[in-house]
Amino acid sequence: xxxxxxxxxxxxxxxxxxxxxxxSPKNLSSWDSxxxxxxxxxxxxxFNVKLSSSDIMTIETVKxxxxxxxxxxxxxxxxxI
Amino acid sequence: xxxxxxxxxxxxxxxxxxxxxxIEPLSSIMKKTCEDVGIFAEVYMAPYGQYAQEIIDNSSKLxxxxxxxxxxxxxxxxxxxxxxxxPYTQKVQTRRKIFADRLNELKELLNILESKTxxxxxxxxxxxxxxxxxxxxxxxQKDGARELVxxxxxxxxxxxxxxxxxxxxxxxxxxxxxxxxxxVDKRVDYLADMKISIPALKELSKEYLEYVIxxxxxxxxxxxLDLDNTLWGGIVGEVGIDGIRLGPEREGKPFLDFxxxxxxxxxxxxxxxxxxxxxxxDAMNVIKNHRHMVLKENNFACMKINWQDKVSNMREIAEExxxxxxxxxxxxxxQSNGELIKEFLPEVTVIDLPRDPVDYVTCLEGLKFFSKxxxxxxxxxxxKMYIDQRKREQLKLANTDLDSFLAKLKIQLxxxxxxxxxxxxxxxxxxxxxxxxxxTKRYQEEDIEKFVSSKDxxxxxxxxxxxxxxxxxxxxxxxxxxxxxxxWEIDSFLLSCRILGKKIEYxxxxxxxxxxxxxxIRKINATFIPTPKNPPAKDFLEAAGFNLIREDxxxxxxCRDV
Numbered sequence: 001x002x003x004x005x006x007x008x009x010x011x012x013x014x015x016x017x018x019x020x021x022x023x024s025p026k027n028l029s030s031w032d033s034x035x036x037x038x039x040x041x042x043x044x045x046x047f048n049v050k051l052s053s054s055d056i057m058t059i060e061t062v063k064x065x066x067x068x069x070x071x072x073x074x075x076x077x078x079x080x081i
Numbered sequence: 082x083x084x085x086x087x088x089x090x091x092x093x094x095x096x097x098x099x100x101x102x103x104i105e106p107l108s109s110i111m112k113k114t115c116e117d118v119g120i121f122a123e124v125y126m127a128p129y130g131q132y133a134q135e136i137i138d139n140s141s142k143l144x145x146x147x148x149x150x151x152x153x154x155x156x157x158x159x160x161x162x163x164x165x166x167x168p169y170t171q172k173v174q175t176r177r178k179i180f181a182d183r184l185n186e187l188k189e190l191l192n193i194l195e196s197k198t199x200x201x202x203x204x205x206x207x208x209x210x211x212x213x214x215x216x217x218x219x220x221x222q223k224d225g226a227r228e229l230v231x232x233x234x235x236x237x238x239x240x241x242x243x244x245x246x247x248x249x250x251x252x253x254x255x256x257x258x259x260x261x262x263x264x265v266d267k268r269v270d271y272l273a274d275m276k277i278s279i280p281a282l283k284e285l286s287k288e289y290l291e292y293v294i295x296x297x298x299x300x301x302x303x304x305x306l307d308l309d310n311t312l313w314g315g316i317v318g319e320v321g322i323d324g325i326r327l328g329p330e331r332e333g334k335p336f337l338d339f340x341x342x343x344x345x346x347x348x349x350x351x352x353x354x355x356x357x358x359x360x361x362x363d364a365m366n367v368i369k370n371h372r373h374m375v376l377k378e379n380n381f382a383c384m385k386i387n388w389q390d391k392v393s394n395m396r397e398i399a400e401e402x403x404x405x406x407x408x409x410x411x412x413x414x415x416q417s418n419g420e421l422i423k424e425f426l427p428e429v430t431v432i433d434l435p436r437d438p439v440d441y442v443t444c445l446e447g448l449k450f451f452s453k454x455x456x457x458x459x460x461x462x463x464x465k466m467y468i469d470q471r472k473r474e475q476l477k478l479a480n481t482d483l484d485s486f487l488a489k490l491k492i493q494l495x496x497x498x499x500x501x502x503x504x505x506x507x508x509x510x511x512x513x514x515x516x517x518x519x520x521t522k523r524y525q526e527e528d529i530e531k532f533v534s535s536k537d538x539x540x541x542x543x544x545x546x547x548x549x550x551x552x553x554x555x556x557x558x559x560x561x562x563x564x565x566x567x568x569w570e571i572d573s574f575l576l577s578c579r580i581l582g583k584k585i586e587y588x589x590x591x592x593x594x595x596x597x598x599x600x601x602i603r604k605i606n607a608t609f610i611p612t613p614k615n616p617p618a619k620d621f622l623e624a625a626g627f628n629l630i631r632e633d634x635x636x637x638x639x640c641r642d643v
Contacts, residue, residue, distance in 0.1 A: 033273070037272075051268075
């Protein structure tokens with residue numbers, strides 16, 4: 001299993017150091033609405049969880065993803081940003 | 082256009098995507114999938130939903146991008162509307178009319194697309210609706226939704242049969258393979274109009290490789306196989322011919338089926354070879370005498386069964402068959418052998434067999450390296466031709482004087498002007514011939530067709546036969562006539578590696594010279610463009626009486642008087 005930070009960085013093709021809790025499509029140029037879906041797909045297969053459509057719609061920042069995954073009982077050690 | 086790209090590395094492709102729903106993630110997915118097999122892909126995605134505009138508009142970005150391959154993905158619900166998703170709210174006449182209208186519109190668009198580009202075009206067939214309000218009675222409805230979609234797909238395939246540039250992708254078989262639940266994700270469908278889920282797009286990109294690989298000229302020619310625990314279960318040196326697992330029952334059947342699949346590939350023109358650490362007698366005893374052995378001596382163009390390391394064996398196989406390591410696939414159950422090949426011969430594609438033999442067939446079926454966009458007569462006979470070659474080599478060993486050996490072969494050449502029916506084979510030869518190739522210009526069928534029908538070009542083919550068999554069409558010469566002059570320029574001159582070493586190239590050049598004389602040509606120009614693979618052709622022009630005029634960036638320019 002990989003960490004959330006690693007997954008987000010890999011999907012957006014940026015360095016892990018560039019990912020912060022506040023990262024979002026607004027401040028990361030390689031993050032557009034389509035790779036939001038890519039990130040979600042990667043997260044789902046990595047953590048074996050399924051997000052609802054309302055989860056997906058409320059996600060804007062990395063922090064939102066962390067909170068959603070916390071609710072889905074993903075272990076904290078994978079959610080360190 | 083092709084000429085411009087001719088000398089660029091063949092591994093890069095330009096892919097255009099058109100659709101009536103959101104497929105943007107496919108862009109990065111497709112690039113990654115191509116990269117994994119060593120192909121560099123550039124991708125153009127038409128703007129959302131604008132497939133028709135892009136096709137009709139002469140100055141669209143799609144045409145500006147000049148793709149080699151265009152994929153068209155259409156969703157049934159978006160194409161047909163309610164008659165697809167809620168068909169029985171509509172009268173049967175309306176259903177029929179809408180399906181017929183859409184079919185005609187689509188055919189028209191495809192005609193336009195085909196006429197405006199030289200790309201190969203792939204269209205996904207329409208997914209069959211999985212739900213019907215009639216339930217079990219759906220298949221009793223006259224022109225029901227499923228039946229109409231079936232007919233639509235059938236008509237589409239029929240329409241595509243007429244062209245060798247149009248291909249229908251069998252989306253319904255794909256759906257059967259991965260499952261509808263995997264294909265569709267309602268969340269991304271409602272949120273972003275993505276009718277195919279991201280995991281399914283990843284799988285789809287692998288299927289699309291079957292089109293990309295031949296366009297990028299990366300089709301593989303040869304499968305090199307291990308024996309113990311690959312073609313049969315168990316180690317023959319330990320358990321003997323009666324102890325190995327191979328046959329129609331239980332644990333022998335996965336191996337039998339695996340061999341049958343390989344035999345099918347052999348019949349399609351894939352060369353088979355063996356690279357095994359074994360006692361030759363033990364292994365040959367199984368190959369010759371085991372009653373359930375599907376693959377016989379005659380299926381293998383080369384057999385390296387010895388205690389030498391597999392890397393050296395692999396090199397020898399490539400040398401003996403006269404094919405590049407990059408056109409070989411290596412299959413072995415022992416991963417350490419695979420790792421060794423990967424390490425020392427990275428050009429070879431290594432397949433790690435699954436641990437469980439029941440999965441061997443699925444693994445083989447999943448390989449996308451052998452697909453061709455056209456199949457020629459030579460493809461079907463290739464496997465056999467390499468076996469003939471092995472027999473010739475045996476004769477060669479028994480007869481060391483080359484000239485008398487060649488005389489014994491009774492080589493017959495047929496050299497002629499290419500016609501339309503030769504186009505696909507000629508294009509294939511330009512794509513695949515690496516060693517004896519003066520300029521290594523790669524041409525698509527469309528290019529060859531232009532040359533054949535143009536007055537400014539001459540396209541000559543060469544067919545070769547000898548005592549042992551028919552090699553088929555194995556040589557091509559393309560001559561460009563320089564306007565208002567009495568000079569010719571040899572654009573391409575190539576011979577398949579199967580007929581090298583027989584001095585045939587000189588006879589072919591002689592014929593070109595005679596032909597030039599007849600047409601009152603005074604001078605012939607020729608070029609040698611070196612590549613890592615064509616040293617066998619390096620000294621040919623000089624040996625054939627041409628004079629070097631200049632050298633520029635390692636390209637050599639020659640000419641000779643007629």
